[in-house]
Every structure is written in structure tokens, then in C-alpha cells.
Amino acid sequence: MIRPEQERFWSHVVKGPESNDCWFWTGAISDDGYGRFWIQRNGGQQAVRPQRYAHELATGEPLPPSMLLLHSCDIPICVHASAYLESSHVAPGTHRENMLDRAQRGRYRDRQTLRLGELPRQVRVQRSLDLRTVILDHGWQPELISAALLGVEITHPRLF
Numbered sequence: 226m227i228r229p230e231q232e233r234f235w236s237h238v239v240k241g242p243e244s245n246d247c248w249f250w251t252g253a254i255s256d257d258g259y260g261r262f263w264i265q266r267n268g269g270q271q272a273v274r275p276q277r278y279a280h281e282l283a284t285g286e287p288l289p290p291s292m293l294l295l296h297s298c299d300i301p302i303c304v305h306a307s308a309y310l311e312s313s314h315v316a317p318g319t320h321r322e323n324m325l326d327r328a329q330r331g332r333y334r335d336r337q338t339l340r341l342g343e344l345p346r347q348v349r350v351q352r353s354l355d356l357r358t359v360i361l362d363h364g365w366q367p368e369l370i371s372a373a374l375l376g377v378e379i380t381h382p383r384l385f
């Protein structure tokens with residue numbers, strides 16, 4: 226029962242070609258701009274956060290409900306989790322300092338500092354939806370992904 230669930234989970238994820246790229250969730254998106262994944266537990270349906278689900282899969286450790294999971298890439302629908310903090314895009318709140326240090330060391334300097342998580346909710350939701358649309362329609366296209374993240378209007382679909 227668990228394996229089909231994991232297959233269903235990964236069928237909604239599009240990974241970038243580089244090891245440090247984001248893995249974008251393309252399933253349901255909540256009204257806060259973060260993803261939502263439905264699972265069967267204890268005889269009922271339950272919605273979980275895709276990034277938390279991915280983190281638990283990667284680490285094999287259940288995450289206490291009270292524990293925040295933070296994105297180093299600051300993209301709410303990224304689910305790039307790893308058991309190794311160095312390569313993970315999400316980490317429990319207790320590792321916040323490490324993640325801030327890493328960001329300041331400039332590992333992500335090639336990436337725009339987007340702070341999507343700090344945008345007003347409606348804007349954040351729209352960015353997540355736009356990003357998902359771009360990925361589903363065009364696959365992994367860095368220029369289109371950047372435009373969606375920056376909120377740049379890309380309304381000329383016939384050009385692609």
C-alpha cells in the first residue's frame with residue numbers, strides 16, 4: 226500500500242537536471258501557495274505537505290507536527306529533500322542557522338533571491354500556480370521557470 230502511494234507522489238514531481246536543482250511539486254496547491262498531497266491513513270484521507278512527505282521519505286524519520294520545515298531555495302512547491310543537509314532544499318527549523326549561513330556563503334548566488342515565502346499570500350499562491358503551469362506545459366525550461374518565479378507575464382504561448 227505504501228509503494229503505490231510513493232509512486233503516485235513522485236508522479237507529481239518534476240526534477241531539474243542538475244543535482245542542486247529544485248524538484249517541483251505539480252500536484253494540488255493549497256490556498257497558501259504550498260502543495261497538498263492526499264494519503265490514506267488510519268482508515269481515512271489525510272492531506273500532507275509534499276515537502277514534509279519528501280523529507281520523511283528521504284530521512285526515514287517522522288517529522289513532529291510542531292516542527293517547521295524550511296526551504297533554503299525559498300520556493301514553496303520545491304520538494305527536494307535529502308538525508309544530507311548539504312544537498313537538501315528543506316530542513317527542520319532547528320537547522321535554520323545552518324541554512325542561513327549557507328545562503329550567505331553564496332552557494333545560491335547564481336539563483337535570484339526570491340523570498341517567495343515572504344510574499345503576500347495571494348501573490349505567493351499565484352506564483353506557485355504559474356510555476357506549476359509552466360512545468361506541466363513545457364517541462365523543465367529554466368527561462369520560463371525564472372519568469373514564473375519573478376511574476377513576469379509570459380502570455381505569448383504561441384511563441385514556444
Ligand SMILES: [Zn+2]
Nearest residue numbers: 247298303314
Ligand atoms: Zn528547491
